[in-house]
Amino acid sequence: xTAVPAEAAPGAASNAAAAAADEARTRRRIDTPPPAPxxxxxxxxxxxxxxxxxxxxxxxxxxxxxxxxxxxxxDTLRYAGGLAALALIxxxxxxxxxxxxxxxxxxxxxxxxxxxxxxxxxxDRDAPTAQPGAPAQLLWSAVGVGLFxxxxxxxxxxxxxQRYGQRCAVAALxxxxxxxxxPAVNGARIWVRIGGLSxxxxxxxxxxxxxxxxxxxxxxxxxxxxxxxxxxxxxALPPRSVLGPIVAVWAVCLGILLLERDLGASLxxxxxxxxxxxxxxxxxxxxxxxxxxxxxxxxxxxxxxxHVRDRVDGWLAPLAGIEEGAGTGQLxxxxxxxxxxxxxGTGLGRGESELIGFAGKSDFILATAGEELGLxxxxxxxxxxxxxxxxxxxxxxxxxxxxxxxxxxxxxGLSVIVTLQAFVISAGVLGLIPLTGMVMPFLAQGGSSxxxxxxxxxxxxxxxxxxxxxxxxxxxxxxxx
Amino acid sequence: MIRCTRHTAAFxxxxxxxxLAGAGRVQVVQSASYDDNPGNRRTQIARWSQPRGDIYIGDxxxxxxxxxxxxxxxxxxxTAGDLYAPVTGHASQGYGxxxxxxxxxxxxxxxxxxxxxxxxWHEITRSLRPPGDVHTTIDxxxxxxxxxxxxxxxxxxxxxxxxxxxxxxxxxTPSYDPQQLSSNGRDTTAAWRRLTRDDDQxxxxxxxxxxxxxxxxxKVVTAAAALENGVVGDIDxxxxxxxxxxxxxxxxxxxNASGGCADASLRDAFAxxxxxxxxxxxxxxxGEAMAATARAFGFNAGEDELRLxxxxxxxxxxxxxxxxxxxxxxxxxxxxxxxxxxxxxxxxAVANGGxxxxxxxxxxxxxxxGDTVGVTRPEVAGSAMRPMTAQLLQxxxxxxxxxxxxxxxxxxxxxxxxxxxxxxxxxxNSAIPYAWFISWAKSGGAASAADVAVAVVVEDAEAHRADVxxxxxxxxxxxxxxxxxxx
Numbered sequence: 001x002t003a004v005p006a007e008a009a010p011g012a013a014s015n016a017a018a019a020a021a022d023e024a025r026t027r028r029r030i031d032t033p034p035p036a037p038x039x040x041x042x043x044x045x046x047x048x049x050x051x052x053x054x055x056x057x058x059x060x061x062x063x064x065x066x067x068x069x070x071x072x073x074x075d076t077l078r079y080a081g082g083l084a085a086l087a088l089i090x091x092x093x094x095x096x097x098x099x100x101x102x103x104x105x106x107x108x109x110x111x112x113x114x115x116x117x118x119x120x121x122x123x124d125r126d127a128p129t130a131q132p133g134a135p136a137q138l139l140w141s142a143v144g145v146g147l148f149x150x151x152x153x154x155x156x157x158x159x160x161x162q163r164y165g166q167r168c169a170v171a172a173l174x175x176x177x178x179x180x181x182x183p184a185v186n187g188a189r190i191w192v193r194i195g196g197l198s199x200x201x202x203x204x205x206x207x208x209x210x211x212x213x214x215x216x217x218x219x220x221x222x223x224x225x226x227x228x229x230x231x232x233x234x235x236a237l238p239p240r241s242v243l244g245p246i247v248a249v250w251a252v253c254l255g256i257l258l259l260e261r262d263l264g265a266s267l268x269x270x271x272x273x274x275x276x277x278x279x280x281x282x283x284x285x286x287x288x289x290x291x292x293x294x295x296x297x298x299x300x301x302x303x304x305x306x307h308v309r310d311r312v313d314g315w316l317a318p319l320a321g322i323e324e325g326a327g328t329g330q331l332x333x334x335x336x337x338x339x340x341x342x343x344x345g346t347g348l349g350r351g352e353s354e355l356i357g358f359a360g361k362s363d364f365i366l367a368t369a370g371e372e373l374g375l376x377x378x379x380x381x382x383x384x385x386x387x388x389x390x391x392x393x394x395x396x397x398x399x400x401x402x403x404x405x406x407x408x409x410x411x412x413g414l415s416v417i418v419t420l421q422a423f424v425i426s427a428g429v430l431g432l433i434p435l436t437g438m439v440m441p442f443l444a445q446g447g448s449s450x451x452x453x454x455x456x457x458x459x460x461x462x463x464x465x466x467x468x469x470x471x472x473x474x475x476x477x478x479x480x481x
Numbered sequence: 482m483i484r485c486t487r488h489t490a491a492f493x494x495x496x497x498x499x500x501l502a503g504a505g506r507v508q509v510v511q512s513a514s515y516d517d518n519p520g521n522r523r524t525q526i527a528r529w530s531q532p533r534g535d536i537y538i539g540d541x542x543x544x545x546x547x548x549x550x551x552x553x554x555x556x557x558x559x560t561a562g563d564l565y566a567p568v569t570g571h572a573s574q575g576y577g578x579x580x581x582x583x584x585x586x587x588x589x590x591x592x593x594x595x596x597x598x599x600x601x602w603h604e605i606t607r608s609l610r611p612p613g614d615v616h617t618t619i620d621x622x623x624x625x626x627x628x629x630x631x632x633x634x635x636x637x638x639x640x641x642x643x644x645x646x647x648x649x650x651x652x653x654t655p656s657y658d659p660q661q662l663s664s665n666g667r668d669t670t671a672a673w674r675r676l677t678r679d680d681d682q683x684x685x686x687x688x689x690x691x692x693x694x695x696x697x698x699x700k701v702v703t704a705a706a707a708l709e710n711g712v713v714g715d716i717d718x719x720x721x722x723x724x725x726x727x728x729x730x731x732x733x734x735x736x737n738a739s740g741g742c743a744d745a746s747l748r749d750a751f752a753x754x755x756x757x758x759x760x761x762x763x764x765x766x767x768g769e770a771m772a773a774t775a776r777a778f779g780f781n782a783g784e785d786e787l788r789l790x791x792x793x794x795x796x797x798x799x800x801x802x803x804x805x806x807x808x809x810x811x812x813x814x815x816x817x818x819x820x821x822x823x824x825x826x827x828x829x830a831v832a833n834g835g836x837x838x839x840x841x842x843x844x845x846x847x848x849x850x851g852d853t854v855g856v857t858r859p860e861v862a863g864s865a866m867r868p869m870t871a872q873l874l875q876x877x878x879x880x881x882x883x884x885x886x887x888x889x890x891x892x893x894x895x896x897x898x899x900x901x902x903x904x905x906x907x908x909x910n911s912a913i914p915y916a917w918f919i920s921w922a923k924s925g926g927a928a929s930a931a932d933v934a935v936a937v938v939v940e941d942a943e944a945h946r947a948d949v950x951x952x953x954x955x956x957x958x959x960x961x962x963x964x965x966x967x968x
Contacts, residue, residue: 279485322520332520338507339515340523346607352523375508379501386497393490400482412486415493423496432503 046094049107050087057083057114060348064122067349082138083114086145097152098465102395105464108388109457112442113141113450115381118348119368120445123361126354133361133445140447144454151458158462162406165215169249172208175201176256189260202265203439203448207455210272210413212249217280218405224281254297263301263308264436268420270294275416279396280409308434315434330356330364334429337367338378345374361445363437366429385422385441389415392460398467411463414456522552529553529574534589534612534849536569536581538619544569553665557582562658564628567637567651567686568619568842570791571659576673580686581615581842582659584790588613588846595846595854611849618647618844618857626965627652627937630958636939637687637821640962643829643921643931645859646838648789648822650935650962653691657683689793692818693938696904697754698917699813701827701874704751706774706811707762708870716747716873726757728764729804735760738903751877752885754901756812763811764804771807772800777865779826779837780819786862789842796823813902824919825936827865831878832898832921832931835871837862874898875927878920887918890956892964896923901956915940918955922963933966935959 058080065073073079087110094101121134155161161168178201179189192199217224224243250273254266274290301308313320318331328336333356340351351371356364370378392415399407421441428435439449441456507515515521532546532555543565545558557572559565570580578586587593591612597603603610620640627638631654640650661672676684685691707713713720724743725734735756742755750758763771775781775798787793796819799810809815819827822840830837839862846855866874878898881887887899902917921934937955 275489279482279489282482282485319518319520322518328520328522332518335507336515336518336521336523338504339512340521341508342512343509344605350607352526355522370504370508375504378504378508382497382500382504386494389493390490393486393493396486397483400486405482408482408486412489416489419493419496423500426500427496427503430500430503430507432499 046103046106047091049103050091050110053107053111053114054080054083054087056111057118060115060118061121063347064118064125064349067347068122068125079117082142083110083117086110086113086142090145090148093149093152094461098461100465100469101461102391102464102468104387104391105457105460108384109442109454112381112384112388113144115369116365116440116443116445117141119365119443120361122349122372123354123365123368125349136447137445137450140450141454143447144451147451148454148458151455152461155459155462158407158410158459158466159404161211161410162215162218165212165219168208168215169212172205172212173249173252173256175205175208176260179260180256184261190262190265198447200446200448202260202262203446203452204455206268206272206417207414207452207459209249209269210276210410210417213273213276214406214409214413216245217276218409221280221405224277225283258301261305261307262437263311264424264438266297267424267436268417268438270297271420272413272416276409276413279412280405311434311436315431318431328355330358331429331431331435333357334364334367335431337364338370338430341371341374341378343375345370345372345377348372359437362439363425363435363444364429365440365444366426369443381443382422382426385418389419389422391464392418395460395464395467399463402467402471404466407463407466411460411467414460414463418453418456525553525574528590529555531555531591531609531612533557533572534591534614536565536585536589537614537616538565538568538624539621541621542614547663549664557660557663559658559660562660563656564624564652565619566656566659567653567688568617568624568791569659570686571662573659573662573665573669573673575665575669576662579684580791581617584788584792585615585843585846588615591849596848613846613848613854614851615846616844617842618642618649619651619842620649620966622965623650623933623962624652626650627958627962628654628656630961631939634939634941634954635681635687636937636941636955637691638938638958638962639688639821639825639936640966641825641829641838641840641934643833643934644838646829646840646862647844647859648840648842649933649966651688651822651842653685653687655681655683686791687821687938689789689791689820689822692794692796692820692823693915693917693940694904695813695817695819695824696902696915696917697756697759697813698824698827698900698902698904698919698936699811699817699819700751700754700759700902701831701878701900701919702775702778702780703759703763703766703771703811704747704877705778705831705866705870705874706766706771707747708873709774709866710766710770712762712765713747716877719744719746720750720758720761722750722755722758722761724755724757726760728760728808731805733805735808748877748880751900752880754886759812760808764808766807766811768800768802768804768807771811772798774866775817777837777863778830779823779862779865786839789840791842793822794820796820813904821936821938823936824917824938825934828878828898828900828919828921828936829931829934830865831871831874832923832934833871834868835864835866837865879927882920887920887956889953890918890920890960890963892922892960892967894924895963895967896927896929897921897960897963899956899959913941916954918959920956920959920963922967924967933963935962937962 061079062072062076090106094106117134117137120137124132124134178192182192185191190200190202192201278286302312314329314331318335321327321329337353353368353371356367369381392411396408396411399411418441421438424436425438425440427433439446441453535542535544543560546555547558549556553574570582572578572582589612591610596610596613623640627650633654636654638650638652641648657676662669721744725736727734737755737757739753741753742757745755745758780796780798782795787795799816806815810817826837839860841857843857845853848854875898878900882890882897882899886901890897890899897920899918899920904915916939919936921931923929923931937959939954
């Protein structure tokens with residue numbers, strides 16, 4: 001790790017700026033990384049932001065009711081109360097267990113979760129005969145917040161997780177293999193049915209894998225960076241003994257996912273792996289290898305697997321079905337939805353995104369947001385994700401400055417998970433890349449996903465707390481050149 | 482590690498920018514093209530999301546909307562759909578719109594800018610504009626009488642007010658109930674299939690969307706051309722026409738259906754409908770001058786003039802013909818074709834002293850509050866002939882009714898002028914001919930303004946051939962319509 005100069009400006013890690021400004025500013029000082037300065041406790045800001053998040057969500061709920069029925073929904077107070085209770089529990093847990101944590105993370109999570117509930121409820125209303133999604137989603141959100149509190153309470157120090165790296169890997173593998181023994185749903189074997197519950201264990205596996213990768217890479221950084229192994233065309237490779245296990249885990253993951261035909265998850269795991277490897281080793285070569293492998297894999301999949309080829313064809317010509325008289329495809333419906341929203345949107349409850357049909361509340365939830373909130377609302381949503389993720393990266397920078405390799409890598413990993421998930425599904429439904437099933441974090445319907453995302457927030461809260469808490473004893477020693 | 486973390490963060494930022502750019506592309510740049518895509522049902526959903534504006538005949542509306550509680554929420558309904566189908570057309574969720582439903586669609590669906598006092602505000606709030614109503618010029622009684630008198634025979638009736646161009650009746654039979662096509666379900670598909678495959682073509686608006694050879698009814702135009710161009714100076718002077726008459730440059734001998742045509746005067750030839758005389762006059766006037774007069778009466782008109790606003794088909798008088806062809810065209814055969822509307826305009830132009838008024842179907846349009854947002858004012862389409870020529874033609878047309886082929890159109894106490902036509906058609910003229918009658922009527926003596934001009938065409942496959950003639954089949958219908966207009 002680079003030595004940390006003592007004179008680095010403390011203001012660099014101010015939590016005022018959004019991702020863009022932060023990036024531009026920090027990149028200019030690429031060689032003088034700031035140590036995370038001691039931060040004051042920000043409980044007050046967090047409470048205020050939480051109140052704002054709840055207000056916006058409840059306003060959206062009322063707005064939907066007004067548009068659909070012309071009156072304020074009768075259960076507005078119940079919805080507001082439920083959301084406020086969840087927020088309050090989360091807030092108290094953060095105040096008790098991680099008082100120095102970043103005050104923005106929890107409010108963003110609550111806001112996205114709240115808006116997601118509004119959108120799902122709104123789509124429920126368009127299909128009165130189908131099973132409603134909002135009540136279940138609210139229940140899962142409560143479970144998620146429960147787990148959030150549990151993680152905050154159980155994990156005293158995030159460093160403790162490092163010890164569980166191996167066990168996380170095994171657990172992740174088990175979780176990913178499990179769906180193979182259950183019937184496929186809509187072409188993908190990613191579900192586990194226990195009683196009346198449907199779970200996507202792959203969602204939980206993401207976090208476990210991030211922990212494992214972080215633990216393993218932190219432990220073997222030296223070996224991975226200063227390789228004495230083979231050189232292939234000028235590219236120095238680390239010793240096989242170090243690299244072997246990690247590549248094996250990665251290959252196993254991909255293999256299982258190919259068997260389960262979950263393209264989105266393959267992409268996510270691969271991206272996560274490459275990004276964490278790059279950060280851990282400081283070696284751009286990994287990126288080149290990663291991109292090459294991704295390109296090869298994508299090409300092979302697109303030519304060999306018919307279901308993937310269909311997706312690519314659909315992406316290249318989303319409107320082809322209409323011209324052939326075969327009807328309007330889902331991606332076309334999604335694009336129509338976004339287009340209909342225009343700059344300002346139709347207003348909540350007044351769009352026609354139900355035309356998307358299947359997966360409207362999950363994969364395509366963003367289309368509803370785009371149609372009813374417009375480009376302005378969609379931009380705000382995407383900026384919320386950007387802000388959320390930027391706080392994760394900032395925690396990574398702070399932890400790296402404190403020589404906490406595991407913490408920094410875990411923060412990067414979790415941020416990459418959220419980034420890639422949001423990007424892959426958003427770009428998919430916007431027609432930027434071939435569509436792959438993925439859950440828009442917090443927003444989309446899906447119990448496993450909501451619960452997992454709350455765990456991610458809990459871990460990031462731990463990490464930001466660690467990055468920002470004052471270190472009275474260690475400060476002089478750590479900042480010595 | 483810090484540097485690489487920043488790279489990763491920067492890459493995430495890049496992904497965000499890509500998303501924003503992609504969203505901007507879909508939501509703003511390409512938005513309009515996606516909105517207009519035929520596969521996008523939003524246009525349809527929005528279109529049927531509120532009750533459609535109504536079409537009025539007099540002070541009564543003949544349309545309505547039914548709430549279906551389906552995706553496409555409101556469906557069009559019609560009262561007396563068959564009777565008014567040539568006026569309203571249909572507004573179907575599955576098969577488009579025709580007639581006024583199509584021509585005034587913007588207003589009836591609420592898209593017309595005249596309905597929104599603040600268009601920009603509507604753009605932002607996307608609130609629905611209440612649709613407007615269309616008030617037609619149709620006279621309920623005339624429409625009903627014309628429809629009943631046609632009694633299911635294939636044919637059409639158009640009645641105009643000569644001094645304004647208001648369309649008082651627009652009838653086409655056999656008709657159909659537009660409500661059968663309102664929905665988009667299976668029943669509608671079946672109805673559409675049945676109607677489009679029907680040999681009697683009930684969907685065809687014969688009054689304005691079908692042209693027929695006008696036959697002898699066209700002799701009004703030929704007479705006007707002969708008078709305007711000085712070929713005939715005195716309508717009572719012999720025209721020196723042999724009977725039968727041999728067409729110039731051919732061996733075809735033209736004969737007459739009735740006697741007394743040899744060397745007849747224009748007045749007598751008009752009353753007896755002598756083909757020989759008019760064939761000769763046509764040749765003498767010449768193709769170009771004939772075409773010019775036909776154009777002045779409204780033949781070969783451009784699209785603009787034919788918007789009622791429902792689009793009428795243009796009527797045709799061939800330009801560039803040889804003398805024999807001009808002769809045949811002059812008696813309404815060869816390539817001459819006219820809509821019933823056009824022939825009603827011919828009668829109206831004569832009755833209005835030579836001035837042809839532009840025909841129109843919509844009196845005024847109102848917005849959702851009932852405030853008038855548009856009024857059609859009578860408009861001169863052009864001068865068909867000099868007033869003097871019109872005077873002579875009026876006399877000649879009165880003669881037709883008083884002592885010629887059109888006696889069955891006479892109305893006691895009114896001045897009625899008319900012209901019959903029996904148009905041959907089909908291979909070697911073997912098909913049952915079309916019967917024409919065009920006429921006008923005045924209640925206040927010969928010098929007063931005419932109250933109504935009518936064109937009637939009957940094409941009836943089931944009638945005996947002898948019965949199908951302008952004087953026999955069509956004139957009585959015209960008489961009833963005119964009588965109703967005079968009362």
